[in-house]
Amino acid sequence: xxxxxxxxxAVGTYTMRLAGVVLRDRLxxxxxxxxxxxxxxxxxxxxxxxxxALMDGTELAGVARPAGVTVxxxxxxxxxxxxxxxxxxxxxxxxxxxxxxx
Amino acid sequence: MRTVxxxxxxxxxxxxxxxxxxxxxxxxxxxITVAYGLxxxxxxxxxxxxxxxxxxxxxxxxxAAGNPIAAVLAGLLLNARHLPFGLAVAxxxxxxxxxxxxxxxxxxxxxxxFTLREPDPVRRRRTYWLIGVTLFTSWNAGSALxxxxxxxTGDPATLGLDAAFPAGLIALILPSLRDRDTRVVALSGAAxxxxxxxxxxxxxxxxxxxxxxxxxxxxxxxxxAPPAAPTAGRSAVSPASAESAGxxxxxxxxxxxxxxxxxxxxxSC
Numbered sequence: 001x002x003x004x005x006x007x008x009x010a011v012g013t014y015t016m017r018l019a020g021v022v023l024r025d026r027l028x029x030x031x032x033x034x035x036x037x038x039x040x041x042x043x044x045x046x047x048x049x050x051x052x053a054l055m056d057g058t059e060l061a062g063v064a065r066p067a068g069v070t071v072x073x074x075x076x077x078x079x080x081x082x083x084x085x086x087x088x089x090x091x092x093x094x095x096x097x098x099x100x101x102x
Numbered sequence: 103m104r105t106v107x108x109x110x111x112x113x114x115x116x117x118x119x120x121x122x123x124x125x126x127x128x129x130x131x132x133x134i135t136v137a138y139g140l141x142x143x144x145x146x147x148x149x150x151x152x153x154x155x156x157x158x159x160x161x162x163x164x165x166a167a168g169n170p171i172a173a174v175l176a177g178l179l180l181n182a183r184h185l186p187f188g189l190a191v192a193x194x195x196x197x198x199x200x201x202x203x204x205x206x207x208x209x210x211x212x213x214x215x216f217t218l219r220e221p222d223p224v225r226r227r228r229t230y231w232l233i234g235v236t237l238f239t240s241w242n243a244g245s246a247l248x249x250x251x252x253x254x255t256g257d258p259a260t261l262g263l264d265a266a267f268p269a270g271l272i273a274l275i276l277p278s279l280r281d282r283d284t285r286v287v288a289l290s291g292a293a294x295x296x297x298x299x300x301x302x303x304x305x306x307x308x309x310x311x312x313x314x315x316x317x318x319x320x321x322x323x324x325x326x327a328p329p330a331a332p333t334a335g336r337s338a339v340s341p342a343s344a345e346s347a348g349x350x351x352x353x354x355x356x357x358x359x360x361x362x363x364x365x366x367x368x369x370s371c
């Protein structure tokens with residue numbers, strides 16, 4: 001049962017990954033729709049990032065994580081290098097937790 | 103020449119940063135799986151064959167709770183976003199079947215985000231494969247490390263890694279948000295996802311972010327009607343096609359196609 005569950009999840013996930021890649025060619029997309037695809041991806045990524053930043057499961061995350069992500073986002077907006085953004089976000093969250101904030 | 107070298111080395115540096123974080127989170131995945139009392143082959147099999155961090159954490163939790171069917175369903179729902187991701191990066195992966203079959207497996211949020219950041223198709227392709235292979239390797243190395251070290255890996259939250267990943271994604275998508283339409287779509291989609299997170303099962307709120315695409319259609323209805331029958335090349339990207347898409351009476355093939363896709367997105371939520 002355990003291996004069946006893992007294999008089903010693996011095959012299902014792979015099928016969805018491959019489906020988009022293969023379907024893209026089969027679909028006769030207008031230029032307008034072609035322009036929309038990266039926007040759709042950006043919307044999904046933004047939703048992932050912001051829900052991960054603010055929510056912990058179905059509840060609000062504490063203070064440390066949103067604060068860390070905010071610091072990272074501001075640095076990214078100021079066009080700091082990716083590494084700086086990631087390290088600053090992690091360091092902010094880690095230090096706030098060290099200081100006892102949730 | 104110098105510019106190319108500099109940007110390549112900065113890509114490698116970015117890849118190294120995300121890889122280091124992936125090793126740490128992968129280690130916590132391996133350690134958690136073992137702590138749940140699941141066999142040691144489970145993290146290896148999942149990290150190689152499923153290769154989707156969020157779904158893996160969710161699935162092992164549900165499997166450990168004695169509900170493998172829920173684990174599969176929840177994992178698949180969480181991973182459904184890969185289908186639209188696939189549509190977005192299909193041209194980057196190309197049409198060779200070998201590339202498609204391997205490249206699809208390397209598709210993750212971060213791979214897609216790094217790829218779409220690159221405007222140049224050649225660099226885009228290189229980025230996809232470089233980040234994909236780097237993340238696959240580091241995720242699997244991390245999982246193995248977690249199994250070996252067990253509880254010694256600690257909680258990734260102590261290192262603030264739970265803040266690092268969202269911040270990294272934001273940094274990667276920020277350049278695309280300079281485009282006004284993309285910004286409106288992405289931010290309204292993200293706001294909707296956050297609002298729906300408390301009430302919908304995991305995975306669904308993020309998919310509903312696709313409804314943000316409607317933000318492209320709605321405000322444009324109010325604009326005065328543009329001159330009819332624009333030339334074929336321009337009509338595709340002009341507001342005209344977006345506008346008629348909203349009214350469903352669009353004469354052009356473009357508009358009906360986009361209206362249909364918008365409807366499909368609603369039904370997916």
